[in-house]
Amino acid sequence: MGDQVSNKxxxxxxxxxxxTQQALAELTGVSRQTIISIESNRYTPSLxxxxxxxxxxxxxxxxxxxxCENGQ
Amino acid sequence: MNTELxxxxxxxVVVVIALLGCLLMSAYxxxxxxxAPLGLLGLLGFTPILFRKQDGKIDLDERDLExxxxxxxxxxxxxxxxxxxxxxxxxxxxxxxxESQMNVHLIPLLIFGGAIVLYLSRSVFIISxxxxxxxxxxx
Numbered sequence: 001m002g003d004q005v006s007n008k009x010x011x012x013x014x015x016x017x018x019x020t021q022q023a024l025a026e027l028t029g030v031s032r033q034t035i036i037s038i039e040s041n042r043y044t045p046s047l048x049x050x051x052x053x054x055x056x057x058x059x060x061x062x063x064x065x066x067x068c069e070n071g072q
Numbered sequence: 073m074n075t076e077l078x079x080x081x082x083x084x085v086v087v088v089i090a091l092l093g094c095l096l097m098s099a100y101x102x103x104x105x106x107x108a109p110l111g112l113l114g115l116l117g118f119t120p121i122l123f124r125k126q127d128g129k130i131d132l133d134e135r136d137l138e139x140x141x142x143x144x145x146x147x148x149x150x151x152x153x154x155x156x157x158x159x160x161x162x163x164x165x166x167x168x169x170x171e172s173q174m175n176v177h178l179i180p181l182l183i184f185g186g187a188i189v190l191y192l193s194r195s196v197f198i199i200s201x202x203x204x205x206x207x208x209x210x211x
Contacts, residue, residue, distance in 0.1 A: 030133035031074065037135060046134050 004068045010039045012057045012064060028052040074131050075123040076140055077202050080195035082122065086115050087192050104177075110184070116191065139201045147194030155186040 013019045021039075025032045028049060037043035038053070045053065054061040093109025100106075125131050132140075159182060166174055 031131070031136070033074075034133050034135045043135055049134060 004041065005044045005065055006041055006068050007038060007065045009035070009053060009064060012059065016057055024053070024056060027056045074136060075125060076132065076136055076198055079119045079123045080143075080198040082119060083116060083191050083195040084199065086112060087188060087195075091188075107181075113188070139198060143194045143197040143201070146197045147190045150193035151186040151190035154189040155182060158182050158185055 009024070013021070013024060021032045021035045025035045028035075029052065030049060034043065034045075038045055050061050050065050054064045057064060090109050090112040093112065094106055097109055098106040162174065162178055162182070166172075
């Protein structure tokens with residue numbers, strides 16, 4: 001398994017008054033499908049989008065996204 | 073379903089209908105008239121009008137653009153391969169028959185065939201990317 005970027009987007013959405021995927025998508029300027037893909041670790045967002053997502057939750061990028069070497 | 077996926081389906085449907093039309097026509101005539109259904113490909117020109125971006129709606133984001141870029145590369149490679157393979161096949165057939173000259177009308181057909189392969193492979197790739205399992209991109 002290769003290197004992977006995991007995230008806590010789903011958890012953070014629920015922590016933030018159960019923010020919907022659509023609401024997060026609108027806040028970050030992407031489609032809901034992209035949020036779904038990010039949450040399920042099937043799409044690694046660009047640095048810009050990662051920062052937008054972190055800002056939407058008022059967190060630092062490294063609190064939302066973490067780098068996993070060899071899928072650990 | 074975003075506009076790229078809709079236009080990809082539209083392209084596939086139009087191209088398949090045009091090719092099936094050619095196949096049917098070729099059963100009746102062996103002349104160039106068999107290629108007449110290819111005129112249906114002109115319907116592809118309506119794609120930007122039929123699938124306009126809706127105001128205020130986020131339709132294409134970075135993930136979609138990535139899919140479109142990959143699809144364009146795949147389409148370009150496939151059409152180039154089709155063009156080269158088609159050219160080599162034509163040459164092979166003429167060489168096998170011992171013919172030293174080739175009908176000049178085959179050249180635009182070869183280029184047109186390459187263009188069809190470009191649109192079809194690009195669209196099929198886009199559809200496959202949004203199918204849910206491929207390359208981690210879902211619909």
